[in-house]
Amino acid sequence: MRIDKYLWCIRYYKTRSLATEAIKKGHVSVNGQTAKASREVFPMDKIVLRKDQINYQIKVLDIPLNRLGAKLVDMYRKDETPEEAFAHLELLKLSKDHYRAHGTGRPTKKERRDIDDYTNDFDTDEDGTE
Template sequence: MAAEAEIVSQRIDKWLWAARFFKTRPLAVEAINGGHVHINKERVKPSRNVRPGDEIRITKGFETWVITVKGLNEQRRPASEARLLYEESEHHREQRAAVIEERRLHGVNIRVKKPGKHERRLIDQIKRSW
């Protein structure tokens, strides 16, 4: 058998899945087709190959990652190993953290949950008292 050849390029949808930016490849394809993924400042298709050294901009919800590809992996590995596939600059990491903090301060990310049984009864009592 031939020796295992090192990967020099990989499809962007498969790389995003392996690097754990998306839970499934179809979700990665949907984001790419929606224009939320750019390689070297160009909009791409899911079949576009990514190579080490490429800059990728990923927009997911209100968060944006600007990362540099450091490695390729055919399989989805644990998160600790997936973090080795890319590098995010300190400037972009701080920018993303600032956006998250600003949204938190303005109450945008507060999760609203349905009232429980006890809370519903209290709400009903207040309504009846009016």
């Protein structure tokens, strides 16, 4: 089975054309080599794909005949992605929440109070004195 079709079948991409685009951009490698969309995938191949700033590591267990339901995907692949990758994504999400873009103007009164509370937490000692 072609790798773009395989990634679509096991639901890593919503459409086959999205899978093909990711492969053309070099986000997918098979057994350590950058893949083309027409590359055949066989059982026991190791696929590394970069999606949403996470490097997913997949081991092909079997080849599906067509697109699968979400509950059946684990029969055809083994996800070997380390947990640290998902923890890193959570840190990125948290940092984006507290980022203030340049040129957005002055902070509102509520934002100013939040900033003051945040900085005051670091100014006080453990017993509550400065």
